Amino acid sequence: MHSLRQRYGGNLIHSFVGPNMLIINPLSTPSMYSEKVMHMFKGCRREDTAPHIYAVAQSAYRNLLTTQQDQSIVLLGKSGSGKTTNCQHLVQYLVSIAGSTGKIFSAEKWQAVYTILEAFGNCFTTMNTNASRFSHVVSLDFDQAGQVASASIQTMLLEKLRVSRRPEAESTFNVFYYLMAGADSVLRTELHLNQLKESSAFGIHPHSKTEEKQRAIQQFTKLQAAMKVLGISVEEQKALWLILGAIYHLGAAGATKAGRRQFAHHEWAQKAAYLLGCTLDELSSLIFKNQTRGMQPLFRGGTDDASQGCKFTALECLESMASGLYSEVFTVVISLINRALKSSQHSLCSILIVDTPGFQNPRLAQQQRGATFEELCHNYTQERLQTLFHERTFVQELERYKEVHSCRKHGITDTYAHSLRKLLQSGKLTILIILIFISGASLFHGTDWVEYNIQGWLGHAKNNPAAQSAATLLQDSQKKNISGLFLGRFSGATVLSGSIAGLEGSSQLALRRATSMRKTFTTGVAAVKKRSHCIQVKLQVDALIDMVRRSKVHFVHCLLPKAEAFGGGDPRVPHGESSDSGLMTLDVGLLRAQLRGSKLLDALRIYRQGYPDHMVFSEFRRRFDVLAPHLTKKHGRNYIVPDEKRVSL
Numbered sequence: 001m002h003s004l005r006q007r008y009g010g011n012l013i014h015s016f017v018g019p020n021m022l023i024i025n026p027l028s029t030p031s032m033y034s035e036k037v038m039h040m041f042k043g044c045r046r047e048d049t050a051p052h053i054y055a056v057a058q059s060a061y062r063n064l065l066t067t068q069q070d071q072s073i074v075l076l077g078k079s080g081s082g083k084t085t086n087c088q089h090l091v092q093y094l095v096s097i098a099g100s101t102g103k104i105f106s107a108e109k110w111q112a113v114y115t116i117l118e119a120f121g122n123c124f125t126t127m128n129t130n131a132s133r134f135s136h137v138v139s140l141d142f143d144q145a146g147q148v149a150s151a152s153i154q155t156m157l158l159e160k161l162r163v164s165r166r167p168e169a170e171s172t173f174n175v176f177y178y179l180m181a182g183a184d185s186v187l188r189t190e191l192h193l194n195q196l197k198e199s200s201a202f203g204i205h206p207h208s209k210t211e212e213k214q215r216a217i218q219q220f221t222k223l224q225a226a227m228k229v230l231g232i233s234v235e236e237q238k239a240l241w242l243i244l245g246a247i248y249h250l251g252a253a254g255a256t257k258a259g260r261r262q263f264a265h266h267e268w269a270q271k272a273a274y275l276l277g278c279t280l281d282e283l284s285s286l287i288f289k290n291q292t293r294g295m296q297p298l299f300r301g302g303t304d305d306a307s308q309g310c311k312f313t314a315l316e317c318l319e320s321m322a323s324g325l326y327s328e329v330f331t332v333v334i335s336l337i338n339r340a341l342k343s344s345q346h347s348l349c350s351i352l353i354v355d356t357p358g359f360q361n362p363r364l365a366q367q368q369r370g371a372t373f374e375e376l377c378h379n380y381t382q383e384r385l386q387t388l389f390h391e392r393t394f395v396q397e398l399e400r401y402k403e404v405h406s407c408r409k410h411g412i413t414d415t416y417a418h419s420l421r422k423l424l425q426s427g428k429l430t431i432l433i434i435l436i437f438i439s440g441a442s443l444f445h446g447t448d449w450v451e452y453n454i455q456g457w458l459g460h461a462k463n464n465p466a467a468q469s470a471a472t473l474l475q476d477s478q479k480k481n482i483s484g485l486f487l488g489r490f491s492g493a494t495v496l497s498g499s500i501a502g503l504e505g506s507s508q509l510a511l512r513r514a515t516s517m518r519k520t521f522t523t524g525v526a527a528v529k530k531r532s533h534c535i536q537v538k539l540q541v542d543a544l545i546d547m548v549r550r551s552k553v554h555f556v557h558c559l560l561p562k563a564e565a566f567g568g569g570d571p572r573v574p575h576g577e578s579s580d581s582g583l584m585t586l587d588v589g590l591l592r593a594q595l596r597g598s599k600l601l602d603a604l605r606i607y608r609q610g611y612p613d614h615m616v617f618s619e620f621r622r623r624f625d626v627l628a629p630h631l632t633k634k635h636g637r638n639y640i641v642p643d644e645k646r647v648s649l
């Protein structure tokens, strides 16, 4: 702790913790990221460099080149701790240093990708003024020469319900504010946004403060420019704005609270129908009347809802349609991004960078409310990634040591056993999370106690057909630019449509990843229950973990320096210019809790007591056989030792 405080006080936000990287959010804009700094790390071994996020990227890249094995970089930490920011630095480093075949992946292109993701997937929350509300994996596929040959993005676990419902004091997705503030008069007229309604069932209102409005206008211009960089045509952009406009109008239309399920204000619903390219009757029937069509078994008990009549209120139906439409928009945006990133170059292996929404606890942001279902989903993903960290750091290490019979010799058995016990404790969490659906409870994340408010959660287990109707509605739209965008785009990915986006990658490696993800959704119980929202969440996380598990994983732990960093205004100042960036501003209690929760100290202890670096014998031979040419000559390069374990004894 002393060491971390000293370093942070000296503007050193990065530290190596054994093989892991720890980064404390500087809450400022330090000048440690530039092309000049990138070149200081180029070609270096990790042991020879200072701790930096670029050192992690370089280490993964070097490993990829020397072993030709897929690498993953997984970012862990609380919401607002800096995962997405570091993810962007990792991508920028790899693309700049490795270069790309025919220079197809410029830094400008990646900047555009992140501008679009930020607009469609981020929002204001009490923990982060610009929080990501979806998980994403950036895959960079490298060719024989070590250059980026193709790239793609897969996204999952989008918090789509946020469009219509969210905790008080939080916002919907940024793009709505950008569009409402930045649309020019022609677009505004076309979307019927000249007159806005004061009340909205979805609580979507334009910014009222001048500076927020100003910023939103700038962001909309930036977003349009980014879309242009990625080759998204004006017509395609228009289709997206039409659907977003329609979602706004659906909120203004609202739904009846009692009696027949229908719109509360038909004139606004009419505008939504017009923008979507259908009639009011068609829209109304898809939202409110199709409720018994295509119903799936419930999460619990397997009862068929169709036999019991519809259980959804009119507002729930409306919300499902809105979130279904937004989910389709998001999926198509990811698909358009991937269209700009794809290439037909042959690639050998990949680096995957995994960024998911950080751990959420409203109590940390001084909120007097229990955490929501969506927050549970983000926490569940973080827990599963944290469990992967345990598995790689403790369980696999222990097994390896057992294999070479060296545990006792080095006296590390006890430490391992202790760590293993902790691992088992964290394993119980997953079971508890399932129990929570039934009983309602609080959960630990590391050392952090989270209270959940489980009201209305059973509704999440049900599958509202209005959400599925959204896809049909868009494909059948009378507006050619809308139907053109949605028809045929997902022909190969229908199984996963609405859950994992971006599986249309063209490289062989991308196709392999897509096939393996599809398998997760189509085998065993998953095939039957995949339409339940809760099961979908689990399957998406399973698919994510499966994808990462096949590779060599590098972990980056991002920490928050103090709780005041959450929400409320912009705490950013140029680093080092204010007393705010010094030693005293670290919240030691918060930092200690995060360190304990991450189990980084246990990992460090094991790293110091055991053999920190190792490689399997075949790899050792591949790397060093040039030093013993007579043996290579005798046995050949591909000679296989039947029992390689014996070599280490």
Ligand SMILES: Nc1ncnc2c1ncn2[C@@H]1O[C@H](COP(=O)(O)OP(=O)(O)OP(=O)(O)O)[C@@H](O)[C@H]1O
Pocket: 025, 026, 027, 028, 029, 030, 077, 078, 079, 080, 081, 082, 083, 084, 085, 086, 127, 128, 130, 131, 132, 133, 356, 357, 358, 359, 558
């Ligand atoms: N290394 C860094 N340098 C400069 N600013 C940073 C750094 N890390 C984080 N920040 C700033 O901290 C804020 C939160 O960061 P970011 O959005 O990346 O967090 P996150 O962990 O991805 O959050 P969430 O999980 O909620 O999406 C941003 O304003 C970002 O600019």
